Amino acid sequence: MKTSTNASELLSFQSEWSSPVAFVPTMGALHEGHLSLFRRARESVGDSGTVVASIFVNPLQFDRPGDLKNYPRTLDDDLAFCRQEGVDHVFHPNAAEFYAPDHSIQVLEKSLAQHLCGATRPGHFDGVCTVVLKLFNLVAPDFAVFGKKDYQQLAIIRRMVRDLSLRVEIIAAETFREQDGLAMSSRNRNLTADDRADAPRLRKALLAAQNLAVTGERSPEKYLAAARQQLKGAPESFRVDYLELVSRQTLQPLASVSEPALMAVAAFYGEVRLIDNIEITAR
Ligand SMILES: Nc1ncnc2c1ncn2[C@@H]1O[C@H](COP(=O)(O)OP(=O)(O)OP(=O)(O)O)[C@@H](O)[C@H]1O
């Protein structure tokens, strides 16, 4: 496995890469969810292709300075995981070098980012699109793998690929979970033991809503009420950031659950913000 820390170093290795190239962008603090993405990447290119990962905690996408400061950074362990999973190249730039000090161009998304995380983390997806476009330009992958845990991110990246005619195929990977249902997330390691024990509540709330789908229920409010019921009785540290039922196509709230829907939740335990989602298709 080779590594690089700036654009020119990365480019100097590129001639050694055999096509096709699959790319997995991450912010590090790797867990099993990320490893499942590396495996999807390998499947997509086969043994003779190249799997590239990036590890970069992108300051442009953080809306809260404390979140950026506390984001877990475990580079040595991450590189060991990548080696073990057969990743061929890891790009891990530092922010000071990655962005020019006077960088002034950003990608804006104006529709899919109106709700969910886009509404509660202003500017977040502009930061995500900007870094992902820059990484795509550097790595020039044939495939890029993104997790469905960050459903809105996946939808926005797909839209960026379509609207800016990027030459990359996006692959969606299912959410990898702990035994108790909690979606794996780098931020999970910042939870207290009590909050960690309570956190599967998010998954239970989403499942309670999904269970209504077999009845053919069309009222969004009924789905939201079923989920809210499960969010009651949480510890004091718990605070819902949003709970929304949206169209899977537009990510806008639905008046009736008569098209494929997504219920998405974001919640804080103290300062730690977790997200999860579930697909809902009423019968
Ligand atoms: N549990 C998971 N299952 C599958 N993919 C995941 C999972 N968690 C993260 N990913 C995906 O890994 C990629 C990198 O995500 P990232 O490095 O932000 O990890 P993360 O665990 O989502 O971190 P955090 O939730 O703390 O932001 C994204 O495409 C994301 O959707």
Ligand SMILES: CC(C)(CO)[C@@H](O)C(=O)[O-]
């Ligand atoms: C795609 C990404 C690596 C861009 O910084 C990040 O948003 C993430 O880890 O999901």
Ligand code: BAL
């Ligand atoms: N996985 C999403 C990256 C973030 O929370 O900033």
